[in-house]
Amino acid sequence: MIYLDNAATTKPLPGIKDVYSEYAQSLWQNPSALYAPATEVQRRMDEARTVLLNAFGGTGHKCFFTGGGTEGANTVVLRGARLKKGMNYVCGGAEHPCVEESFKWLEGQGYPVTWVRPDAHGVVSAEDVAGAVDESTALVSVMHVNNETGAKNDIAGIAARVKAKNPQTLFYSDGVQAFLRENAVDTSNIDYYTVSAHKVHAIKGAGAVFCGKSTPLKPFLLGGGQEYTLRSGTQNTLGAFCFEKSADYFMQEGTRVGETLEALRQAFIGALDGVEEMHLITPAERERRCSHIVNVAFEGVNGETLLHALEAKGIYISTGSACSSKKGKSRIAKALGMREEVAAGAVRVSFSPFNTEDEAIAAAAEMKKNIAQLRRFMRK
């Protein structure tokens, strides 16, 4: 099996098994209980927070745990800025559905949202964002790395421009696809950043929000007041410990992670050399893209057909993103203004540091073979 859908989810690190064992043995207690074994769980949760905050490069930020990336995004967008009359919002035009749908909810409540159109690769311009901000803008949201195209936004630069235009405006970035795979950026103007554990070889059902220590935020989940009252519900402590384990792994690997991912990308794209009518949807320039996502379309080849042809050889990729696979055509393709023929052909190949160059090359070779066959078939 060659698994190249790491932007959808990832296989747990081997070491996660030991995290589970320790959890099941001695760390399963409820961190809110009053006796020492429970207090120890709380202490370990705080250690996990510190590890994650360091990986984020937080400066004056705190960290609280959530049930995943979607919950984090909902919390920030729907509870991060006080809903006052006359306020407006600014949102990138190719955000993940958990961000986009949250802003659409606000639109439904009567708050104006300016959608900033990205370029044809999914990159959002700092100038365009700053241009949309005015004295009544409550919150701006621009994702760090686009989950479909792999476009990377200069969130530190955008945040600085936003603050220069209106220091009161809060800046949020969905970091689910960037965290631990892209280098940490200057976080001083980033008020909120959300991450997910299962995208980085931990387990599903856990995420975290980084937010400024005195940045306004109200709880989205209401109840017992866990996580400094910011997120009620017994914490997914196992998920938090696994997330910590992954962050430890990625931090120890350091720059090797980025180098490996970039090498995988180069090997893959190199092996596609010679394929005609190929459209690289992911930006070409390193500073405008991540290394681990390649979104590419082959004219005359249906993406889903190609996906299943590769599946027959044990190679797993996706069309667009798994998050929107059941919602029909890619919203993103539409947002980027892609021609229909290109959009229908788009596939997403996404790497993890555990993939090998041989796998990337084998996948590209298999794609090449199938593209030729499918095109012959289509043109008959």
Added chain:
Amino acid sequence: MIYLDNAATTKPLPGIKDVYSEYAQSLWQNPSALYAPATEVQRRMDEARTVLLNAFGGTGHKCFFTGGGTEGANTVVLRGARLKKGMNYVCGGAEHPCVEESFKWLEGQGYPVTWVRPDAHGVVSAEDVAGAVDESTALVSVMHVNNETGAKNDIAGIAARVKAKNPQTLFYSDGVQAFLRENAVDTSNIDYYTVSAHKVHAIKGAGAVFCGKSTPLKPFLLGGGQEYTLRSGTQNTLGAFCFEKSADYFMQEGTRVGETLEALRQAFIGALDGVEEMHLITPAERERRCSHIVNVAFEGVNGETLLHALEAKGIYISTGSACSSKKGKSRIAKALGMREEVAAGAVRVSFSPFNTEDEAIAAAAEMKKNIAQLRRFMRK
């Protein structure tokens, strides 16, 4: 270690380790992806739903997974009934904070909520609930088993009375403390029921909502449209599989679970015989209480002091509930109209089928010894 705080959380079943192994090996894929290994995960999720629905005794209900009991309660209360002008709500007066805070949110939005006062043990009367329902009541919420006192409400009877008064009114019950430990009830008038995995020897960060197939419900978490669009976010599939494993265990044990829990309770209370000025806050009659929670107060003895005295002997109990332990005094004590001396002395002992009668008796004996010592100290 004698762990008697099973209402706060439970130790994972030994078999959960195998569930993790299978997940890490072959079931870690994203269920929304389009290839066969992912479709297999989706199929296994559907199997888990069926197991849980059977355990609930659903008739015409569906099941979707959440990140836990709190998220389920928030979803039902805040999204279960259409917010129309002039509507009102009815809620039990001793509900879990995740329910109570959700109704308080609705109050803040201008919707009237009638809080139905329970009796001194936490039991809510069907008559009182029905009396509070009128032609504009959108939703009624009465928990199945009270997490602090162990009071059990006749939710089938209450739901029937509610429907007789107004067939349009929706009925919700928080089943977190009852599910799999109390016998399933007639669910035909129950529109929503929420449960949590970590209370029944699975892992944290997973829960489920049972709701009528055509009962109105809007999503609380917004995004990619997973779980039949009712709950966005990549599912905590590991959590769901572990929950299924626990439900399988409890269903196989059948009536033995209830018998074991009742025997533990009898052994514990029997061993407390002779303690003076003891107040059993949990109702005495079997039909008005669960078997696994005993809430008891000893006059002149501070509950937290007793908790720590027992902790020194490796016996773990709680005061009130872990969910509210960090929020100061018990809301419930107040709701039940307890005298301050009694409330300050209340401790909660909660069993699991894995406890032994010897443990229950040893805990009671240690409590007796400490109560006598603490009373001598207090009265000096």
